[in-house]
Amino acid sequence: MSSMNVPEARHIEIDHVSVVFGTGTKQVTALSDVTFHIHSNEFVSLLGPSGCGKSTLLRLIADLLQPTSGSVKIAGSEPEKARLQRQFGIVFQTPALFDWRTVRHNVELPLEILGTSKKECRRISSELLEMVGLTRFADHYPWQLSGGMQQRVSIARALSLDPPLLLMDEPFSALDEFTKEKLQLELLEIKRSTGKTFLFVTHSIPEAVFLSDRIVVLSAHPGQVHSIHSVELPSDRTNELRETEDFYHMLTTIRNCFHEERDPGHVPALT
Numbered sequence: 001m002s003s004m005n006v007p008e009a010r011h012i013e014i015d016h017v018s019v020v021f022g023t024g025t026k027q028v029t030a031l032s033d034v035t036f037h038i039h040s041n042e043f044v045s046l047l048g049p050s051g052c053g054k055s056t057l058l059r060l061i062a063d064l065l066q067p068t069s070g071s072v073k074i075a076g077s078e079p080e081k082a083r084l085q086r087q088f089g090i091v092f093q094t095p096a097l098f099d100w101r102t103v104r105h106n107v108e109l110p111l112e113i114l115g116t117s118k119k120e121c122r123r124i125s126s127e128l129l130e131m132v133g134l135t136r137f138a139d140h141y142p143w144q145l146s147g148g149m150q151q152r153v154s155i156a157r158a159l160s161l162d163p164p165l166l167l168m169d170e171p172f173s174a175l176d177e178f179t180k181e182k183l184q185l186e187l188l189e190i191k192r193s194t195g196k197t198f199l200f201v202t203h204s205i206p207e208a209v210f211l212s213d214r215i216v217v218l219s220a221h222p223g224q225v226h227s228i229h230s231v232e233l234p235s236d237r238t239n240e241l242r243e244t245e246d247f248y249h250m251l252t253t254i255r256n257c258f259h260e261e262r263d264p265g266h267v268p269a270l271t
């Protein structure tokens with residue numbers, strides 16, 4: 001069985017990256033010699049226990065933080081250049097919407113800032129609100145929506161400038177299981193219809209397995225790449241897949257990584 005697309009071009013290159021916070025006794029090595037690449041049109045999850053450096057990695061890519069050593073490239077450019085060229089959108093755990101703006105006006109905000117015409121703003125926001133199933137709620141305010149709907153708005157807003165890359169930091173972790181599973185399906189549909197690259201941070205093994213083409217497992221203290229796994233599941237991912245033997249098998253493979261990590265004799269390996 002083949003995985004989703006098998007893309008070739010390197011979209012994100014993380015090469016020998018280390019990040020050290022603080023000095024002296026307060027020094028924390030958040031990431032130590034991390035290397036991996038993400039191809040265009042791939043869905044890659046960063047998975048690991050709390051404190052293993054998942055958000056730190058995302059912040060490096062988003063140009064919110066500089067590495068202590070090593071390099072980060074997005075489509076061959078430094079993160080700063082990629083940010084200025086609006087090469088990526090970001091979705092955080094909390095939707096961070098503006099309560100005084102309607103759903104539509106939240107989605108249009110990045111376009112307005114760029115001086116896009118009202119007509120074009122409306123065309124793009126209508127298209128995106130349809131994509132995330134919120135057309136009927138365009139004139140509602142964020143506080144009138146459920147948590148899942150608010151997160152859909154923030155996904156639509158992150159897509160408003162049509163970036164080729166979407167960075168997502170535990171976007172569904174505050175949602176109930178039913179909403180989470182629904183949004184996971186919707187996200188895969190967005191990936192299918194847009195062909196974008198996704199980097200998704202999570203500490204949920206089932207979420208990472210269900211969504212990803214590949215999973216980068218990180219270990220903590222210091223944050224390092226433990227292993228990288230191709231998810232050999234059918235590209236057409238439906239809720240039924242969650243009940244299959246192949247899915248369980250993949251869950252077990254990933255879960256065992258964390259058991260190995262507790263074994264002091266374990267030598268980290270790239271697969």
Ligand SMILES: Nc1ncnc2c1ncn2[C@@H]1O[C@H](COP(=O)(O)OP(=O)(O)OP(=O)(O)O)[C@@H](O)[C@H]1O
Pocket residue numbers: 021022028029030048049050051052053054055056057203223
């Ligand atoms: N600004 C900072 N100053 C000092 N230490 C930091 C800073 N940001 C992160 N750290 C430390 O770096 C390590 C990695 O943090 P990070 O938030 O990236 O982990 P994470 O895997 O995203 O965790 P979680 O799943 O809990 O969100 C942790 O030990 C954290 O305490």
